[in-house]
Amino acid sequence: MTHASLPPDLHQWVTRHVTGMDTAAVTDVSWPRGDSRVWRLRADHGEVFVKLYPSIEKYEREVQGCEHATRALAADEAPRLLASDPDRPAVVLSALSGHVVRGLPLKQAEERHVHRLAGDLLRRWHATSESISGREHQRIMASVTAQAGEASVILERLGDQLSPAEQDLVHDAAHDLPDLARTLPLAYRHGDYSPRNWLWDQAAGHHSLIDFEESAPGLAVEDLVWLCGAAWPTRPDLRDAFLTGYGRLLSSTEQRALVLLTTRLGVSYLSTGLTKTDTVLIDRGRTVLQHMVRAPR
Structure with a gap:
């Protein structure tokens, strides 16, 4: 995990959906593989995660998976989808407790x-x-x-x-x-x-x-x-x-x-x-x- 900044266009998009974003508290938490792009950041209402996808297929699966989770699981058992954009493709997800x-x-x-x-x-x-x-x-x-x-x-x-x-x-x-x-x-x-x-x-x-x-x-x-x-x-x-x-x-x-x-x-x-x-x-x-x-x- 390394401190980082979001790509400029992604940063601009995130600020429209996340209030009180702390630009000094952005951490790259991507998996150690080439197509993983994930950041953790702090905002007014706690931490959130931003994910950027290598394909529209993976983006759509994440969104559909979040929708399935809201029907199948308790609210604190899966991330909530806070924002999504198929053109990037990217999502903002709520953080969960634990490791x-x-x-x-x-x-x-x-x-x-x-x-x-x-x-x-x-x-x-x-x-x-x-x-x-x-x-x-x-x-x-x-x-x-x-x-x-x-x-x-x-x-x-x-x-x-x-x-x-x-x-x-x-x-x-x-x-x-x-x-x-x-x-x-x-x-x-x-x-x-x-x-x-x-x-x-x-x-x-x-x-x-x-x-x-x-x-x-x-x-x-x-x-x-x-x-x-x-x-x-x-x-x-x-x-x-x-x-x-x-x-x-x-x-x-x-x-x-x-x-x-x-x-x-x-x-x-x-x-x-x-x-x-x-x-x-x-x-x-x-x-x-x-x-x-x-x-x-």
Whole structure:
């Protein structure tokens, strides 16, 4: 995080919507990736965040995600949309209390509690339905088919670098995902449901959710892929806590699809890592695949 100033045209726009903006208290809080542009600033009524998007699609998803959150969650569980402009595209969002969960030094009991609250929040997020048009339904099925196709291409190219059990899993992802998808529950997904987008206010015991630029209708189980690949393999207690909050266990079909979707993500990490000679992605991909071989199906 670094002290910064807003681009001049963005600054001018923000001042029309945020009263009492303190130009000396602007902090760049962008994620460490090229397309993330986020600033925190202080104003008369507390802190707000300004986000500038790399595409109109991500802007529209953020706006729609905020609108969904107002219907699905309590007022203090998600940011409020204070201003938006599709021409920039940019938004001003209210700030929430707490800190990003990823990296917080939580004791195991507290971490389980946070995951149970996260499961409960996602239950309510998924339970609040949005209309899914025929066109959106086709897009969802096309996305799953594309993921299966990616797994097939990678298997053909990198099969000899996978163990026999990993090869079988990637083959199943390529072959079975499209048919499985037709039987799975659909929902309005958050799209990046992981601890980096959860906030935890320890003093208040309060959990909330941010970052809706990947939100869209899709397979409900897709919101569990990160957890399945990164958190649950080594912490089954977190899985139990999350699903307790979520209010139900996964069906056998959902569990199989979750393992195969996570396998596809892992082999994609591996393929990209090998192509770019990125050891972080290579290690991440191999770890996810090893976890999925041992995962219940």
